Amino acid sequence: MRKPGIVVNKSDHARLLQLANGLLDRKPDMAEELLSELERARVVERGEMLQTTVQMGSTIEYQNQDGQIRTLTLVYPADADIAQGKxxxxxxxxxxxxxxxAGQTMEWVAADGRSSTLTVVSVQAPQTDAVQ
Structure with missing residues (x-):
């Protein structure tokens, strides 16, 4: 499956590049995967972001390959809390x-090595512009 085009706002892109580059020595696989996605992203100003584009702080519903609908909020590592869906x-x-x-499908590899697909059903923009 060919990867769909992605859009990342300029401030998220800069912060995520810094995060990934800081992990290259300690967690190279994780860092390389994020760097690969950032490299292929179209970078735009925050004001140009579509409300239906997943950015840091967005809450999304997605459908996995088994048809289950799941919800998550995309956050920086310090804010992660799986019990709260972060x-x-x-x-x-x-x-x-x-x-x-919303509507795009992505193939990805889970931590256990299994290949999976997901389709974004809906995207809710971050609650505030003060996304950490």
Whole structure:
């Protein structure tokens, strides 16, 4: 499956590049996956972001390949809390959803090595512009 085009706002892109580059020595696989996604992203100003594009702080509903609908909020690692549905950008699913729009499908590899697909059903923009 060909990866869909993604869009990332300029401030998220800069912060995520810094995060990924800081992890290259300690967690190279994780860092490389995020860097790969950032490299292929179209970078735009925050004001140009579509409300239906997954960015840091977005809450999304997605359908997995088994047809189950799940919800997550995409956050930076320090804010991750799986019990509250706050998923780190550094998880495989977190990296996979970055920059996607509602209706797009993405193939990704889970932490256990299994290949999976997900389709973004809906995207709710971050609650505030003060996204950490």
């Amino acid at each position: 998923v780190s950008i550094l998880t495989p699913v977190g990296t996979a959803v970055l920059g996607l729009r």
